[in-house]
Amino acid sequence: MAKARTWIEPHPSGIYVKPADVWIDPSRPVERAAVTHGHADHARSGHGSVFATPETLAIMALRYGVDAEASHNAAFPYGEGFERGGVRFSFHPAGHVLGSAQILMEYAGERIVVTGDYKRRADPTCARFAVVPCDIFVTEATFGLPVFRHPPTEGEIAKLIGAVRAEPQRSVLVGAYALGKAQRVIAELREAGWDAPIYIHGALEKMCNLYAVHGIDLGELRLVSETDKAEMAGQIVLAPPSALNDRWSRRLPDPVTAMASGWMRVRQRARQRMVELPLVISDHADWDELTATIIDVNPKETWITHGSEDGLLRWCELHQRKARALHLVGRDLEEES
Amino acid sequence: MKRFAALIDRLIYTRSRNSKLALIVDYLKHTPDPDRGWAIAALTESLDFPAVKAGTVRTLLATRVDEDLFRLSRHFVGDTAETAALLWPDAAGAKDDLSVSQAVDALASATRSDAPAIVASLLDRLDADGRYALLKLALGGMRVGVSARLAKQAFALAFDVPVDDVEELWHAIPPPYAPLFAWGEGRAERPDLADVAFFRPFMLAHPLEEESIDLADYAAEWKWDGIRVQIVRSGKGGGGETRIYSRGGEEISGAFPELVTAFDQDAVIDGELLVRGDAQGGEAASFNALQQRLGRKVVSRKMLADYPAFVRVYDLLGVDGEDLRGLPWSERRARLEAFVPRLADSHFDLSQLIDATDFDDLTERRAGARDAAIEGVMLKRRDAPYVAGRRAGLWYKWKRDPLTADCVMMYAQRGNGRRASFYSDYTFGCWSETGELLPVGKAYSGFTDEELKWLDKFVRDNTLNRFGPVREVEKSLVLEVAFDSIHASKRHKSGLAMRFPRISRIRRDKPAEEADRIATLLAMAT
Numbered sequence: 001m002a003k004a005r006t007w008i009e010p011h012p013s014g015i016y017v018k019p020a021d022v023w024i025d026p027s028r029p030v031e032r033a034a035v036t037h038g039h040a041d042h043a044r045s046g047h048g049s050v051f052a053t054p055e056t057l058a059i060m061a062l063r064y065g066v067d068a069e070a071s072h073n074a075a076f077p078y079g080e081g082f083e084r085g086g087v088r089f090s091f092h093p094a095g096h097v098l099g100s101a102q103i104l105m106e107y108a109g110e111r112i113v114v115t116g117d118y119k120r121r122a123d124p125t126c127a128r129f130a131v132v133p134c135d136i137f138v139t140e141a142t143f144g145l146p147v148f149r150h151p152p153t154e155g156e157i158a159k160l161i162g163a164v165r166a167e168p169q170r171s172v173l174v175g176a177y178a179l180g181k182a183q184r185v186i187a188e189l190r191e192a193g194w195d196a197p198i199y200i201h202g203a204l205e206k207m208c209n210l211y212a213v214h215g216i217d218l219g220e221l222r223l224v225s226e227t228d229k230a231e232m233a234g235q236i237v238l239a240p241p242s243a244l245n246d247r248w249s250r251r252l253p254d255p256v257t258a259m260a261s262g263w264m265r266v267r268q269r270a271r272q273r274m275v276e277l278p279l280v281i282s283d284h285a286d287w288d289e290l291t292a293t294i295i296d297v298n299p300k301e302t303w304i305t306h307g308s309e310d311g312l313l314r315w316c317e318l319h320q321r322k323a324r325a326l327h328l329v330g331r332d333l334e335e336e337s
Numbered sequence: 338m339k340r341f342a343a344l345i346d347r348l349i350y351t352r353s354r355n356s357k358l359a360l361i362v363d364y365l366k367h368t369p370d371p372d373r374g375w376a377i378a379a380l381t382e383s384l385d386f387p388a389v390k391a392g393t394v395r396t397l398l399a400t401r402v403d404e405d406l407f408r409l410s411r412h413f414v415g416d417t418a419e420t421a422a423l424l425w426p427d428a429a430g431a432k433d434d435l436s437v438s439q440a441v442d443a444l445a446s447a448t449r450s451d452a453p454a455i456v457a458s459l460l461d462r463l464d465a466d467g468r469y470a471l472l473k474l475a476l477g478g479m480r481v482g483v484s485a486r487l488a489k490q491a492f493a494l495a496f497d498v499p500v501d502d503v504e505e506l507w508h509a510i511p512p513p514y515a516p517l518f519a520w521g522e523g524r525a526e527r528p529d530l531a532d533v534a535f536f537r538p539f540m541l542a543h544p545l546e547e548e549s550i551d552l553a554d555y556a557a558e559w560k561w562d563g564i565r566v567q568i569v570r571s572g573k574g575g576g577g578e579t580r581i582y583s584r585g586g587e588e589i590s591g592a593f594p595e596l597v598t599a600f601d602q603d604a605v606i607d608g609e610l611l612v613r614g615d616a617q618g619g620e621a622a623s624f625n626a627l628q629q630r631l632g633r634k635v636v637s638r639k640m641l642a643d644y645p646a647f648v649r650v651y652d653l654l655g656v657d658g659e660d661l662r663g664l665p666w667s668e669r670r671a672r673l674e675a676f677v678p679r680l681a682d683s684h685f686d687l688s689q690l691i692d693a694t695d696f697d698d699l700t701e702r703r704a705g706a707r708d709a710a711i712e713g714v715m716l717k718r719r720d721a722p723y724v725a726g727r728r729a730g731l732w733y734k735w736k737r738d739p740l741t742a743d744c745v746m747m748y749a750q751r752g753n754g755r756r757a758s759f760y761s762d763y764t765f766g767c768w769s770e771t772g773e774l775l776p777v778g779k780a781y782s783g784f785t786d787e788e789l790k791w792l793d794k795f796v797r798d799n800t801l802n803r804f805g806p807v808r809e810v811e812k813s814l815v816l817e818v819a820f821d822s823i824h825a826s827k828r829h830k831s832g833l834a835m836r837f838p839r840i841s842r843i844r845r846d847k848p849a850e851e852a853d854r855i856a857t858l859l860a861m862a863t
Binding site: 146149269278308310 | 346349350351352402403405406409410413414415416419420423424469480756757758
């Protein structure tokens with residue numbers, strides 16, 4: 001044990017697996033990259049070879065022009081993987097977005113899991129997080145403070161539907177990150193019985209189609225750009241957060257501005273975003289999920305990659321669990337949380 | 338508490354003034370006494386529970402949550418009440434049936450020793466939103482964008498009464514304002530204020546933007562750098578009580594007992610509270626000296642002797658039961674000049690007019706003013722009555738041009754509230770003779786939102802060290818800092834303290850070693 005530091009090295013630009021010469025989620029172009037999921041702070045273009053789940057590769061092909069079919073890239077469904085330099089890599093569900101994976105590495109009798117981003121609660125658009133026992137657990141900590149306790153998703157969806165019904169002459173415009181959050185909000189609305197067409201910003205269209213191709217039924221979606229203003233009164237509209245207070249929103253009938261994000265838990269954060277209807281819906285583990293996961297996985301050591309690492313470090317200390325912060329750079333994709 | 342919590346939440350997220358008004362009107366109309374009175378007092382920061390402070394809440398939280406986790410959370414959230422509301426564990430079987438007035442009664446009855454237990458028992462009866470409302474009620478700092486003015490307008494709108502009447506009555510009646518609601522709802526007569534030393538809303542000035550102004554229409558007088566106060570004494574034959582109010586209508590009589598005693602006339606004056614400085618031969622000292630006297634509950638004999646306060650009187654709003662506010666300034670001025678000799682000259686003097694011949698002469702006089710206590714020039718329309726608030730064209734303030742210095746950013750700290758995610762408070766320094774950078778001040782304003790984003794990114798990209806919410810940065814960015822004045826100070830290593838520093842420009846073009854020296858700043862000190 002504790003040999004791990006000889007074969008796996010955290011660097012500001014990513015985690016380097018030395019014997020295999022493979023980087024995990026590198027933030028700069030490298031020869032070989034294993035990628036946990038398709039968000040821009042984890043998946044970049046310009047790598048020699050990419051190893052990821054089929055869904056993540058498809059997302060990278062759509063977003064960054066990665067050639068998913070090229071022989072130098074390789075796709076591995078959940079549970080499968082590859083071996084290189086004596087290191088066995090395998091991909092396991094992280095429950096974050098479509099195709100998101102934890103990467104398990106086994107080498108010289110040691111097991112290390114890198115979670116990428118994850119959550120524990122149910123999400124109709126992706127496979128649920130799997131507890132993978134390991135020696136070293138490399139976890140995210142976006143919401144690594146005890147103030148972050150995401151309420152049940154159904155309650156937030158009910159709030160959204162309630163707001164639409166309360167003012168039928170207005171539309172409700174929900175800011176949701178284009179990959180993952182938008183599709184999840186749509187799927188959650190469908191589960192709650194909202195079967196009217198949902199109107200989307202053009203920037204969401206391709207990703208919604210990709211989800212549909214992978215078997216996620218999002219119901220009828222219509223493009224805002226192809227719809228009369230009046231038709232959207234009393235309806236739900238989704239757009240990337242950047243479009244919320246943009247001129248684009250003028251084409252909607254007197255929109256109520258909503259935002260789906262874990263940050264909405266903090267009032268002044270929501271206010272800063274000029275949000276009228278904050279929806280606490282996140283694709284990241286909240287405080288209770290983060291701490292419960294460390295207990296479930298029960299590693300010998302916990303490494304914390306990004307977010308409020310100080311909070312989670314303190315929790316580990318209080319619970320006599322060995323932990324360290326890795327200080328990776330460029331992992332502050334606030335829009336997406 | 339449920340309705341109140343819902344009101345606060347809606348107000349936080351409602352941007353338009355009219356929508357905010359509608360929410361408050363609805364609440365006032367549909368909530369019984371005394372809850373609505375307490376609620377509106379809380380919204381306008383008119384409540385104070387001396388035994389319950391942020392420290393009480395922090396101490397209390399330490400019994401339920403790890404201190405470090407609380408501290409980290411507080412830094413992130415940027416607000417003690419919200420942090421505590423989110424961290425406080427939900428009590429099993431909380432009924433959430435606490436009323437606003439029950440909460441107020443409990444908080445008002447608290448002593449320093451039992452305050453934590455009382456707050457804890459209240460928190461245990463509420464959910465997270467209710468806890469937030471309760472803590473905001475207890476600690477103040479609502480930040481829901483409701484000014485006292487807006488609340489008064491909502492009251493006027495809800496009960497269809499003139500807003501000017503509400504304005505005047507408001508300050509005379511303590512929360513929960515039962516007589517005010519009774520009058521509003523037509524259940525009682527307008528409350529009689531004859532014997533109450535109530536606050537009259539101040540008349541305020543716009544900054545002068547005109548190129549020139551005709552002194553035939555406007556009188557000019559010095560604007561003194563103290564604090565604007567109103568002193569009110571009412572009741573016939575001097576039998577009433579004297580109160581001193583600050584600009585916002587807050588009573589500060591307790592901090593200036595010598596003025597309360599000295600003001601023995603049945604009158605209402607508007608003036609500048611100043612402290613005498615011996616350096617200026619008994620004239621007004623700089624604001625620095627006055628600061629020693631502010632915010633004190635108990636004033637020692639030494640304080641009174643070292644920093645004697647007096648008031649330079651600008652205006653006379655009422656005398657011997659007569660309300661003068663409707664008279665033009667020129668008539669009030671004549672009455673004022675006749676009145677001031679009735680006051681003890683040890684504590685009150687008349688603010689002199691500037692007898693400039695024309696605007697050019699005034700410009701020259703303003704530029705030549707070197708007195709540390711002069712903040713600029715006031716221009717008052719000669720035919721204007723004394724009206725509440727800022728009215729276009731009646732009064733102008735024309736401040737002295739600020740001083741500036743080129744300083745180097747040294748540390749940055751996260752802001753509060755809406756700025757909690759930004760490094761928006763900057764400590765900056767200048768060079769000592771030995772080539773050391775010493776902090777000379779701290780500023781958190783003066784920049785645009787765009788500049789704030791840029792500064793925040795600069796801090797994140799150039800961090801050398803982290804100390805909790807503070808980051809030490811690479812000493813490479815020059816900030817041009819504007820300030821009203823600068824004073825010698827023993828409390829700072831640099832020996833200097835700036836008054837009202839703000840960032841005037843980001844000097845990306847200037848190398849840090851070319852920033853100003855401490856000696857240059859010392860030469861500007863007053």
